Amino acid sequence: MTDNQEKSEIVNTDNTIDAEKFKEAANEHFKNQSYDKAIELYTKAIELNSSMASYYGNRSFAYLKTECFGYALNDASKAIELDRNYVKGYYRRAAAYMSLSKFKLALKDFETVMKARPSDADAKAKYTECNKIVKKLAFEKAISLDNDKKNIADTINLDAMAIEDDYTGPKLDDGQKVTLEFMKELLKWYKEENKPLHRKYAYKILLDIKTWFMAQPTLVDVPIPDDSKFTVCGDIHGQFYDLLNIFELNGLPSETNPYLFNGDFVDRGSFSVECIFTLFGFKLLFPNHFFMSRGNHESAIMNHMYGFDGEVKAKYTAQMAELFTEVYNWLPLAHCLNKKVLVMHGGLFSRDDITLDNIRETDRNRQPPDEGIMCELLWSDPQPQLGRAPSKRGVGVQFGPDITENFLKLNGLDYIIRSHEVKNDGYEIGHDGKCITVFSAPNYCDTMGNRGAFITITGNDMKPKFTSYDAVPHPDIRPMQYARSLMKFMM
Structure with missing residues (x-):
């Protein structure tokens, strides 16, 4: 040797x-x-x-x-x-x-x-x-493939659903409209009793919210008056008690305290039903001052794997789980605040020529595809390097600061807000301040130790301000409680 x-x-x-x-x-x-x-x-x-x-x-x-x-x-x-x-x-x-x-x-x-x-x-x-x-x-x-297949919404008969005498939870008024009093009672009922809303009222909310979302565009333009505050929240992921904490810190939604929740309302956390009916209820109560974007977890496959489907079936019915899928298909994909800030769940695109009009023209009434504008709005992530790279998630694309800068110039925007990723402080400012991530589920899945955050913006300057917070206690029901047993083992 x-x-x-x-x-x-x-x-x-x-x-x-x-x-x-x-x-x-x-x-x-x-x-x-x-x-x-x-x-x-x-x-x-x-x-x-x-x-x-x-x-x-x-x-x-x-x-x-x-x-x-x-x-x-x-x-x-x-x-x-x-x-x-x-x-x-x-x-x-x-x-x-x-x-x-x-x-x-x-x-x-x-x-x-x-x-x-x-x-x-x-x-x-x-x-x-x-x-x-x-x-x-x-x-x-x-x-x-059966063209005669009916929508689940068309099969629901509310009149056939009786309210049992022993039901003591929140009730819609005679006009079956969501009121502020109903929402306050609902939050208290969920928090103190930890019981489901009656199925008749739950179905009523779902039917009404589907009708509302169907009338919404794929890209919603949101005006913010000069002297008004606007709050953007990221992923909630079924962490209902942390959602309550947001309202405790920042006030309940109202016409003078508008909110945008930026996708991934459900899955993983085991109080997803409570989260989604809370959010849908406020959307019905303040339709022009409460907004919701679709996330990658508002889809049938993700719900099937990560817990929401199982939770709905445990607390209600398989029929309701299917109805949720129909509702999610109509959620808007993005919001543009004061024509200056674009908010989407995931991120930007694999092409340089995408405009706001392209987003407006995107057909969203479907399950998320594996590529294209809808997919990338729901799945993409920023990266510090210039250019683009294959997604670490295997879906969407990773985009650098130059991609963000070019997109903003093409569309006359100041910056973008997106969610989709856990951040230690609940938020992260990237791409020279032009790409902001906000994530609102603290101690994600009871394991990550991160803080949650929300963003407040005032209409006159549109500068983001950040509020971070820690997780709050919740009942002893672990995350992924309702997930497929395969995924609980794997993840």
């Missing part, structure tokens, strides 16, 4: 030892739910020793925890490439595929796991459940 070979072997041995140290440190951060730090350390381990499938598999799991499904998919595939017998790699890739609604590919990976571990009851259960989802979606696709 030559001297150079000996030195190379020593260096390689040292790299292997150091890589293991980084991996072990990353594992500890993962256990403590410090996923970003874990990702950083797994990356260092990979840089020193890129031949270990487990390093990629572990980083894939951390990416799943931070909802970077595209990155998680790439790492899981790399782990499998390095070691075809690395079963965890197939588990991780299946979870990533499921998060991206690629259920047939997920099923194929679960099948591989089951073949590798034929006596593993857990592997068989996951394969069986995934197979049920694939068959269910195939059936739904088949019946959707």
